[in-house]
Amino acid sequence: MIVNQNTALIDKMVLNNLLVTDISDIDYLAKMGILEVNPNPDVRSYYTDGGSFRQLKIKQDDKIDLLSAGTVKTGKIWHTYCNLHTSVHRLNGNLACYTVQDYQQQVNDIQTALRGKYGVVLDTMWATIKQIEINRTIRLNDDFKWYHRVLQLIMFNLPYPFAKQMDFKKKAAGEIQCDTYYATTKKTAKSKKYQELKIYNKSKQLQFIVSDGWMRVELKIVGASKVKKELGTNDLSELTDGQINDYFDRMMQKLIVQPYRKWQEQQKKEIKKIMQEQRKINLKRWQIGTLTRILDEEIDRQCPVALDIDQILAVVPELKDVQTKYVKTIQQNMDDQAGKCAAVLCNYDSERMEEIIEKLTSKSDTL
Numbered sequence: 031m032i033v034n035q036n037t038a039l040i041d042k043m044v045l046n047n048l049l050v051t052d053i054s055d056i057d058y059l060a061k062m063g064i065l066e067v068n069p070n071p072d073v074r075s076y077y078t079d080g081g082s083f084r085q086l087k088i089k090q091d092d093k094i095d096l097l098s099a100g101t102v103k104t105g106k107i108w109h110t111y112c113n114l115h116t117s118v119h120r121l122n123g124n125l126a127c128y129t130v131q132d133y134q135q136q137v138n139d140i141q142t143a144l145r146g147k148y149g150v151v152l153d154t155m156w157a158t159i160k161q162i163e164i165n166r167t168i169r170l171n172d173d174f175k176w177y178h179r180v181l182q183l184i185m186f187n188l189p190y191p192f193a194k195q196m197d198f199k200k201k202a203a204g205e206i207q208c209d210t211y212y213a214t215t216k217k218t219a220k221s222k223k224y225q226e227l228k229i230y231n232k233s234k235q236l237q238f239i240v241s242d243g244w245m246r247v248e249l250k251i252v253g254a255s256k257v258k259k260e261l262g263t264n265d266l267s268e269l270t271d272g273q274i275n276d277y278f279d280r281m282m283q284k285l286i287v288q289p290y291r292k293w294q295e296q297q298k299k300e301i302k303k304i305m306q307e308q309r310k311i312n313l314k315r316w317q318i319g320t321l322t323r324i325l326d327e328e329i330d331r332q333c334p335v336a337l338d339i340d341q342i343l344a345v346v347p348e349l350k351d352v353q354t355k356y357v358k359t360i361q362q363n364m365d366d367q368a369g370k371c372a373a374v375l376c377n378y379d380s381e382r383m384e385e386i387i388e389k390l391t392s393k394s395d396t397l
Contacts, residue, residue, distance in 0.1 A: 035168050036392050037271070038278035039127035041118055042095075044161035045137070045154070045266065046254065048112040050099045053080035054149030064088050064148075066100075074101045074108035080149075088148065093119055093140050097152075112152075113160065116140065127165060130269050137266065158254045159264045164278055165248040167232055168389040172382070174209070174231040174243040179334050179374070180383045181211050181229055186333035187289035191215040192227060223253030225260070227285060247390060249281055275393070282390050290383065294341075301336060301345045309351070317364045321372045328374075337379035339368040 059065035060083075068075040068084035075082035076099060085100035099112035116136060118127050128136065137154060144150040170177065192213045209231040216224040232244035251257045258264040261273050301324070308319035324342065327335045336342050343361045346352065352360065368375045 035166065035389065037129075038164050038166050038275045039129060040133055040162060040274065041127050041165055041248070042161070042163040043116055043133060043159060043266075045114045045116075045157045046111070046160040047156045047158050048099070048114055049153040049156070050076065050078050050086065050112055050150060051153045052078050052149075052151035053083070053086075056081045056083060059086070059148060059150075074103075074110075076101050076110050078151075086150070088144075091147075092143065093136055094143075097140075097144070114140065114152075114157075127167070130266075130271050130274060134266060154266075157266060159257045159261075159266055159269070160254050161250065161252050162257060162261075163248055163250045164274055165246050166278060166390060167244055167246045168386075170243050170245050171385055172243075174245060176377065177245070177382055177386070179337065179377075179379050180386065182332070183293070183334050183337065183383070184229070184286055184290070184386075185211050185213060186331075187293050188213050188227070188285055189289060191217075192225075192285065221252075223256040225252070225256070226250040227281075245386075247282075249278060279391065279393070282387075287387055287391065290387070297336060297341065298345055298348075301342055302348055304335075305345065305349060309349075317360065318367055318371070321364065321368055321375070325372055325374070334379070336375065337383060338377065338381075339365055339372070339375040341380055342368075342375070 053059065053065075056065060056067065060067055064087055065083050066085040068082060070084075073084060075084060076086070083100070086098070087100075088094055088097040090096075093116055094114070095117055096113070096115040098115075099110075101108055101110050103109070114137075119136070137157075141152050141154065144152050192215055211229040212226070213228075214224060214226045216226070226249070228246075228248040228250070230246055230248075232246040251260050254264045261269065261277055263269055263273070301320075304323050304327075305316065305320050308316040308323060312319060320342070324335045343364060346361050346364070347354075347357050
């Protein structure tokens with residue numbers, strides 16, 4: 031069990047294709063209310079060496095979030111199923127997550143606990159990973175609320191088929207704070223194979239009162255075939271920490287780094303165009319006009335056109351009709367104006383973006 035900012039770890043997992051091979055006392059489990067016998071001859075039973083049942087369900091028992099087994103009818107065909115939902119043992123702390131080896135041991139522990147407490151023998155030989163949550167938790171240099179514009183831009187730049195779904199907002203001290211940013215490749219509510227991205231304020235979830243917050247970036251893969259495609263295997267016994275981290279690194283490049291670098295190039299062209307337009311409109315007030323236009327565009331798009339004033343000032347030397355000897359004077363003047371009427375551009379958000387990229391792409395020496 032480790033808390034490592036430089037390593038992708040596992041939080042939750044769902045395994046399917048498990049088998050309940052034996053139950054020592056079905057009547058006892060039925061009295062406990064976790065097992066339903068099958069009084070209906072038209073409904074197929076789940077057969078074990080210890081007898082048959084209609085449904086077995088164990089909820090929230092130590093390391094077991096949910097163990098569900100039984101039969102279900104699809105069309106005219108009856109199927110048996112057995113799924114295990116499990117997650118990090120919270121006694122180890124909400125910031126902690128598991129390595130692959132930790133999870134393999136947890137499944138072994140669950141098998142032992144099921145046999146000892148319930149008399150249930152669980153066979154995991156053919157188990158496949160149906161769902162997995164992979165994340166990295168990083169410590170930010172500032173409070174999470176200062177990264178709102180940066181995270182807004184990350185979500186705005188997400189490539190297809192990821193689409194921003196929502197951000198959960200809270201009102202605090204007269205201001206609105208966004209604590210969760212969420213996107214998915216899910217096409218419909220019934221989709222069974224998809225990926226999700228979630229970025230959220232881990233400090234707020236933990237109710238920490240700290241000067242520098244914790245942020246978690248979480249990737250969820252749903253569907254056994256999707257897990258196999260993305261990780262190279264859906265067999266927990268074959269999975270490695272290297273595969274988990276390769277996937278996370280690849281997705282950070284695809285979802286955050288590459289879109290941002292592309293946005294930077296496009297942004298320079300757009301700011302230059304705005305400057306040229308404002309110079310044509312009013313040569314005396316084009317600098318304040320540029321700042322005003324950039325802020326207006328951000329409101330309309332609900333996404334930054336520039337993260338901070340430095341990104342705007344960097345474009346000034348590219349204006350062909352501005353003599354080189356005036357560049358520094360113009361840059362200083364625009365910087366002063368931003369401090370007076372465009373404070374949102376003076377919060378070093380481009381540095382915060384680079385901070386997030388650096389922390390999410392740094393690698394552990396142990397992998």
